Amino acid sequence: MELIDLSDLNVNEKVKEVLRSRGIVTLNPVQSEAVRKGLLEGKRLLLTSPTGSGKTLIAELGMISHLLKGGRRAIYTTPLRALTSEKYHEFKAWESLGIKVGMTSGEYDTDDAWLRNYQLIVTTYEKLDSLWRHGPSWLFETDYFVLDEFHYINDGERGPVVESVAVKAKRRNLLVLSATISNHSEIAKWLEAEAVTTNWRPVPLREGVLVPDRGGFVVSFADGSSYKLRGNDAILAFTRKVVDEGGQVLLFRNSRRMAETTARKVAELDLEVKRKEIEDLIAKLEEVDDAGSNEKEALRELLERGVAFHHAGLSRGLREVIEDGFRKRIIKVITATPTLAAGVNLPARAVIIGDIYRFNRKILGFQEEISIMEYKQMSGRAGRPGYDSEGEAVIVVRNRRDAERVFKRYILSPPEPIQSRLGNEPAFYSFLLGLISEGESTVEQIRELARQTLLSRELVDRYLDSGIPWLEENGFIELDEKLFLTKLGRRVADLYINPFTAQVVKDVLRKNEAVECNLAYLHLLAWSPDGPFVGVSKGEEDELIENVSCPPFLDEPEDEDDFYKYVSALKIASILNDWIEEIEEDVILGRYGIGSGDLRSLVETMDWLTYSAYNVAQVLGLEEHADVLRRLNARVEDGVKEDLLEIVRVPGVGRKRGRVLFQNGLTKPEDLVMNPEKVKALLGDKIGDKVVKEAARVIGGVL
DNA sequence: GTCTGCATGCTTTAGACAGCATGTC
């Protein structure tokens, strides 16, 4: 394949300078192919190639050349906040060309109006979908969309949003990036783009299986090569070999518990580590302030041996320490759940896929095989540019017969085809509400738009014919020649909650008097379709039901499946109730057997839902409910009792410092500014100083 | 009485997006 030299590239010299500063001299095969297909001339492309094959640079070239040729604005969309943030920092380099780069997501929200000043905006699919509902003028000026990790469209939960965004984005110029998919021509046709497919990788990948073999193991690769390993544990034997040869290992397991126990087993291998580096890393671990003490202790013991586990139960701070330690090659082995397969870039020489089965939440006892796409995401992490001449990815299997089947299914087959996930009521009705929120249209116009999705004509019609009456009957829309949103519908669309969640909240609040029982509201919201889910152990069930401090709105269901959801919601409500009663974080984690990462994500979701319910109650004129919900929402964000609400407005002051200050008579930002010495005495000089400055800013902002 | 080893039965099971106010990551 002919590679394009940077100097031959038909772009502004300043663009080449930025690329040269990154050490780029020649475009790689994928990038060269994209350029040949007309990337720089604004050709619509669907680019499918493996992870880490340099697709980001293609997007950058596409966006920048578009903007330099008079394009007004480009939006780059990813499925994860972490990726959004990562890309944002990469794209910052283009500000040297006078292009302003901005970012927005639910986490780092930038004011809609302010985004008008940016030409290149990085965001998440959900945020972009939400922006379309709010309809800021600058969004309609956007004339170039990059949709990254587009294979997420095949995800049962998140896919509908990707599809919804694609339908709107494809009216403008488009660049779609995806991992390899088998039906790329069909998808390209739908997107009115040309499919460009390559299998090129910067570091070659050898994929194989790890099979028991006469007292040891044999690793067989797709290229026909193989080698033997001795030992009685396949994972340990393979890990030892790779690390002894100077490589790092990324080890995937299908549950958190397995990830943790495997990490402890690997630690017993006593791999060679550099003491000094390890000590520095452990010092960083100790500084992490958003984690539980048990989690830190477990990780400290493992880090001593150059090992760590990684899953969503860990707080962000902990995950960052681990990811950083691995990137610096201090940590030799990470045992992880699928978090690391899709997230930020974290390659290793070898990847072990410890399990190809995963427990299915819906069907008891059903061990689901992971998808080929998931396997590709995991194995794709093998091979570290600059450190490894090739990557190895192996699947652990029990016997020879499995080996053959697994080999065919995962290594020799293309990933499954992409299909629409809009074919269910919650997803479609939400999509429908979004369409109607964009402006008044007739039913036929909406039908025309909905037919732009990947869903079959028949299904679109079926869901429209049931969805429009449903939204109308429940007061979200009105039909008067044209379809338009009611006040309630508008609020629901803007809040980005599912219409079924709004419906549940509406029904229950209307039926019940307002009560001073936070638990009842928290339980209702956790139980709604947008509510999160937590596992409840057998012993916990009765305890949760017995310990309700005040009666929930919902009755205990008879049906077993419904009961499952009911107690999960009860557990979430109890956790959040402890949280706003200022129960110590370590106590909460221990009491409910959850991790710091779990707590943070529950708080985040419930924060959004309490705010949404407060707004829905307000629109419905349920003022007493709205009043309880408003106060509840204020407390959920920071996890405080009502008396601390003033003081926690100061950045750097949370539930802990807030309580210390309050107990010493400092109850509002003004008090901090008036008593800087007292603040420093209570919080220490460094933090005290910072907090006083922030308090001054908070007051200044109010005036 | 107490400790150990083993068989048996019970329990548990991945991830992560969305609002707003505030300041502009």
Place this chain on the structure above:
DNA sequence: CTAAAGCATGCAGAC
């Protein structure tokens, strides 16, 4: 509707 690993429990046997 098709599971499997880990951990707790309980029992027998040795000391």
